[in-house]
Amino acid sequence: MTLSSILYTRAPPSLKILNQLLLPHQTTYESVTTVQQGYDQIKQMKVRGAPAIGIVASLSLAVDLQLKLHNFTDINPKDPEVLSIISSPQELKAFVRKSLDHLITSRPTAVNLFLASKKLWEITCKEFEEGLESREIIEKLVDAAVKMLEDDLEDNKNIGKHGGEFLIKKVEDEHENKMISVITHCNTGSLATSGYGTALGIIRDLHSRGRLLHAYCTETRPYNQGSRLTAYELLHDKIPSTLICDSMVSSLLSSSTPPHLKSSLAVSATSNKITAIIVGADRISRNGDTANKIGTYQLAITAKYHGIFFIVAAPFMSIDLTIKSGKDIIIEERSEDEVVFVSGVPVIGEGGRYNEVKDESGKIIIDKVRVPPRGVKVWNPSFDITPAELISAIVTEKGVFEKSEGVKEFNLEKSLE
Numbered sequence: 184m185t186l187s188s189i190l191y192t193r194a195p196p197s198l199k200i201l202n203q204l205l206l207p208h209q210t211t212y213e214s215v216t217t218v219q220q221g222y223d224q225i226k227q228m229k230v231r232g233a234p235a236i237g238i239v240a241s242l243s244l245a246v247d248l249q250l251k252l253h254n255f256t257d258i259n260p261k262d263p264e265v266l267s268i269i270s271s272p273q274e275l276k277a278f279v280r281k282s283l284d285h286l287i288t289s290r291p292t293a294v295n296l297f298l299a300s301k302k303l304w305e306i307t308c309k310e311f312e313e314g315l316e317s318r319e320i321i322e323k324l325v326d327a328a329v330k331m332l333e334d335d336l337e338d339n340k341n342i343g344k345h346g347g348e349f350l351i352k353k354v355e356d357e358h359e360n361k362m363i364s365v366i367t368h369c370n371t372g373s374l375a376t377s378g379y380g381t382a383l384g385i386i387r388d389l390h391s392r393g394r395l396l397h398a399y400c401t402e403t404r405p406y407n408q409g410s411r412l413t414a415y416e417l418l419h420d421k422i423p424s425t426l427i428c429d430s431m432v433s434s435l436l437s438s439s440t441p442p443h444l445k446s447s448l449a450v451s452a453t454s455n456k457i458t459a460i461i462v463g464a465d466r467i468s469r470n471g472d473t474a475n476k477i478g479t480y481q482l483a484i485t486a487k488y489h490g491i492f493f494i495v496a497a498p499f500m501s502i503d504l505t506i507k508s509g510k511d512i513i514i515e516e517r518s519e520d521e522v523v524f525v526s527g528v529p530v531i532g533e534g535g536r537y538n539e540v541k542d543e544s545g546k547i548i549i550d551k552v553r554v555p556p557r558g559v560k561v562w563n564p565s566f567d568i569t570p571a572e573l574i575s576a577i578v579t580e581k582g583v584f585e586k587s588e589g590v591k592e593f594n595l596e597k598s599l600e
């Protein structure tokens with residue numbers, strides 16, 4: 184079974200989110216019944232990844248409204264807030280606005296959250312103008328949130344297909360049936376999306392066609408989405424893979440015998456190089472500059488130096504045409520705790536945490552371990568901007584965008600015409 188970070192059922196209304204802070208050691212789903220709980224899940228990074236946070240925000244509003252409707256119909260006495268929202272479309276509209284305003288403050292960089300909120304607001308206004316009752320408007324909002332979940336899965340499969348075909352075509356020019364090895368960064372798989380994944384979707388596609396030799400994932404310091412989540416997904420889905428530290432990428436690219444080849448005599452000598460670095464995106468500007476997890480920029484530089492493809496894979500909605508270049512993208516700065524502490528989950532036994540501190544009764548009292556000295560100054564930007572010049576192609580569900588020969592930037596607006 185594939186991993187899923189979002190479990191939603193329409194009837195009875197239920198939303199459960201996999202607490203990713205506990206992965207890979209514990210699989211715990213937490214129930215979300217209100218907008219505030221959805222906000223908390225996103226803010227506390229129990230759910231993360233650009234597509235997933237947009238969907239969770241929308242579904243938390245949907246489920247909150249569905250449960251209010253249920254309360255209005257089935258429960259006595261009625262909650263006064265529920266009574267007013269369900270009996271007055273005007274009150275419902277005010278509630279939706281307030282909820283969306285709150286939800287969009289949970290994470291600033293990924294565009295998906297803002298687009299999801301914009302979509303839900305447009306629907307609310309349109310149906311309100313048309314004179315629909317609150318319960319009818321709620322049904323439309325639920326339809327839209329469910330569609331976002333379903334569309335994202337479909338889009339990811341198409342991203343995987345386009346990206347897989349693109350890379351296969353590129354390597355076939357060099358050598359027929361060449362096997363492909365790639366490096367990926369952060370987490371872009373089932374856990375960061377509604378399923379299948381974006382950059383990880385391309386890796387999945389190559390694997391399903393029998394064309395993936397090996398996938399390397401970086402740890403992705405400081406928050407370790409790579410070692411906690413991507414390594415876990417690759418292992419779970421039995422995709423041949425190896426975990427490396429972020430600082431090992433250039434060394435891997437310059438190695439003539441990468442580790443995956445040492446035990447693989449069947450592989451021809453033409454396969455001994457990494458073909459591409461594939462990453463996701465949180466926001467892409469009109470010219471193709473891409474905001475993605477911190478560390479992406481340096482990967483693009485090393486890809487260029489080593490003459491390999493640097494691919495950005497993202498749903499089309501990640502292209503923000505209102506933004507001219509990467510300079511206009513707000514970069515989220517996160518707590519210094521992510522840098523100074525190595526966090527673990529208290530699981531005893533082989534493969535679990537081994538450096539926990541226990542009190543006299545054997546209870547674990549420290550869950551996080553500080554590495555640098557107290558008082559050290561720390562900077563923790565969560566994302567960086569990769570200039571379009573360093574990006575070979577942007578793969579979306581609509582197809583692959585490449586730059587014109589000799590041109591440094593993408594013309595994504597033009598490509599749409």
Ligand SMILES: CSC[C@@H](O)[C@H](O)C(=O)COP(=O)(O)O
Nearest residue numbers: 231232233369371375463464476
């Ligand atoms: C699939 S979104 C693109 C990712 O690479 C990405 O940057 C991401 O997962 C965001 O990380 P986050 O853990 O939400 O801060």
